[in-house]
Amino acid sequence: MAAPMELSCWGGDWGLPSLHPECLTVMAYAKFSGAPLTVNTINNSWRTPKGDLPVLVSEDIVISQPAKILSFLRKQKYNADYDLSAKQGADTLAYIALLEEKMLPALLHTFWIEAENYCSVTKPWFASRIAFPLSLYLPGKMAREALNRILLTKGGPPLYSLTEVEAQIYRDAKECLNLLSKRLGTSQFFFGDTPTTLDAFVFGFLAPIYKVCFPRVHLQEHLKQLPNLCRFCDDILTCYFRLTVSGHSPAGQDTADANLQKLTQLVNKESNLIEKMDDNLRKSPQHPPRKLTTLKLAAGGEESSPMSRLSP
Amino acid sequence: ATLCFQAFLQMCNLPVRVICRPNAEYMSPSGKLPFIHVGNQVVSELGPIVQFVKAKGHSLSDGLDEVQKAEMKAYMELVNNMLLTAELYLQWCDDVTVEEITHPRYGSPYPWPLNRILSYQKQWEVRRKMKAIGWGGKTLEQVLEDVDQCCHALSQRLGTQPYFFNKHPTELDALVFGHLFTILTTQLITDELSEKVKNYSNLTAFCRRIEQQYFEGHDRDSSTIAAPSSKRSLLK
Numbered sequence: 001m002a003a004p005m006e007l008s009c010w011g012g013d014w015g016l017p018s019l020h021p022e023c024l025t026v027m028a029y030a031k032f033s034g035a036p037l038t039v040n041t042i043n044n045s046w047r048t049p050k051g052d053l054p055v056l057v058s059e060d061i062v063i064s065q066p067a068k069i070l071s072f073l074r075k076q077k078y079n080a081d082y083d084l085s086a087k088q089g090a091d092t093l094a095y096i097a098l099l100e101e102k103m104l105p106a107l108l109h110t111f112w113i114e115a116e117n118y119c120s121v122t123k124p125w126f127a128s129r130i131a132f133p134l135s136l137y138l139p140g141k142m143a144r145e146a147l148n149r150i151l152l153t154k155g156g157p158p159l160y161s162l163t164e165v166e167a168q169i170y171r172d173a174k175e176c177l178n179l180l181s182k183r184l185g186t187s188q189f190f191f192g193d194t195p196t197t198l199d200a201f202v203f204g205f206l207a208p209i210y211k212v213c214f215p216r217v218h219l220q221e222h223l224k225q226l227p228n229l230c231r232f233c234d235d236i237l238t239c240y241f242r243l244t245v246s247g248h249s250p251a252g253q254d255t256a257d258a259n260l261q262k263l264t265q266l267v268n269k270e271s272n273l274i275e276k277m278d279d280n281l282r283k284s285p286q287h288p289p290r291k292l293t294t295l296k297l298a299a300g301g302e303e304s305s306p307m308s309r310l311s312p
Numbered sequence: 313a314t315l316c317f318q319a320f321l322q323m324c325n326l327p328v329r330v331i332c333r334p335n336a337e338y339m340s341p342s343g344k345l346p347f348i349h350v351g352n353q354v355v356s357e358l359g360p361i362v363q364f365v366k367a368k369g370h371s372l373s374d375g376l377d378e379v380q381k382a383e384m385k386a387y388m389e390l391v392n393n394m395l396l397t398a399e400l401y402l403q404w405c406d407d408v409t410v411e412e413i414t415h416p417r418y419g420s421p422y423p424w425p426l427n428r429i430l431s432y433q434k435q436w437e438v439r440r441k442m443k444a445i446g447w448g449g450k451t452l453e454q455v456l457e458d459v460d461q462c463c464h465a466l467s468q469r470l471g472t473q474p475y476f477f478n479k480h481p482t483e484l485d486a487l488v489f490g491h492l493f494t495i496l497t498t499q500l501i502t503d504e505l506s507e508k509v510k511n512y513s514n515l516t517a518f519c520r521r522i523e524q525q526y527f528e529g530h531d532r533d534s535s536t537i538a539a540p541s542s543k544r545s546l547l548k
Contacts, residue, residue: 094390094465182379
């Protein structure tokens with residue numbers, strides 16, 4: 001049963017374990033269900049990626065699509081959905097369909113079709129991780145596949161030009177993000193306190209948009225306006241992937257803390273000084289308001305007592 | 313898919329007349345069927361039609377809260393993703409069905425050789441799309457398994473309630489009814505697809521209930537239901 005399982009996938013950057021949404025989904029699911037996977041990131045070796053990643057290899061079995069990989073893991077008794085009711089299982093399927101229909105086109109577009117993003121970020125990143133000469137061909141192929149998929153599924157009439165298709169898919173993606181945010185609400189994961197398949201899929205699709213630094217980022221800005229989804233991604237990264245969220249090294253964090261302490265001490269000292277000055281002022285005798293000279297003229301007998309009171 | 317709309321409009325209590333035309337695909341503004349013609353406006357596809365009807369003051373999903381609306385949208389996507397794609401696959405990618413049923417039906421309004429050319433063109437288009445979304449490599453068994461999974465999910469969600477969101481029908485009910493009824497009543501080479509749906513008794517009861525409630529007593533509607541073949545030529 002404990003056959004060694006190896007997962008080949010694209011590597012990561014910008015605080016993510018992988019840049020590819022399907023690879024991220026599988027890695028997240030493996031962490032949630034406790035499956036012991038050895039992760040092999042494709043890194044400029046001559047072992048060319050055959051077909052699509054992620055690919056799971058266990059003994060002689062090779063499985064390539066995320067849905068099939070997850071069902072294989074479940075059969076090996078690594079099940080993250082164990083506590084879900086049947087209805088929640090049904091909801092999972094429905095939300096995954098929603099993600100694939102609405103989020104995936106926009107994700108593909110941001111990575112592969114948006115010209116600035118593709119030329120400055122995606123192509124160099126992927127090309128650096130594939131051996132030459134495949135690096136000249138494979139990113140282009142992936143971009144063509146992405147464009148094909150978007151045009152065939154979304155590009156029918158009445159949307160005739162690519163700009164109209166783009167506008168529609170980004171509208172759909174923003175609506176999908178809003179729906180997910182409403183569904184998540186304030187809970188930590190989608191079905192209570194333990195993460196499940198749906199959390200893996202949502203994380204896989206959202207984290208690349210959230211973290212990768214693209215030049216054209218309107219979807220990222222929209223996502224950042226939904227704080228519960230951002231918190232969801234950050235939680236999974238810190239709890240399950242043990243990467244610091246803000247990217248500060250731990251040493252940097254310590255010095256920041258030390259500075260904060262010093263500042264607090266200074267502020268405390270200042271406030272102590274101010275308090276002392278206050279006390280001094282209060283204790284110091286105050287000059288009472290000067291009595292009018294008419295009093296002196298009024299009564300001679302009473303003159304002495306007010307005068308004695310007047311003296312400091 | 314026509315049935316989804318009829319069901320939806322019936323649920324909104326709006327009278328509707330169904331007309332079959334061979335050039336319907338070209339009359340529609342988006343090239344997709346079905347479409348409705350109201351006064352001097354023409355609207356096609358489920359999403360815009362729902363918006364249009366909502367703008368006129370009829371809406372089925374007003375009583376739902378935000379989370380339920382999100383769920384409803386998710387389930388509608390599931391149905392579109394799985395059932396619609398499976399129906400398309402079965403019609404155009406399964407060789408036996410294509411030869412015996414789809415080609416003749418699709419090409420029937422046109423003379424030879426136009427009928428063959430048009431149906432091959434459509435088939436090539438559908439196969440391209442299947443390949444792009446990853447269904448190209450699927451066998452019939454895998455497709456049937458996916459349909460089974462989808463029906464299982466729908467059956468779980470419906471449970472013992474009369475409609476998906478308890479007492480009142482919504483767009484989701486109309487959509488599910490349209491697809492399931494079509495699967496149950498259309499004659500194909502094999503009955504495997506309808507068998508899969510029949511495995512879930514609450515889904516068949518759901519279809520029967522909606523049929524009785526919204527379609528009984530309308531002569532023209534029962535005639536369109538009894539003639540699925542002419543309806544299918546309108547659909548594709």
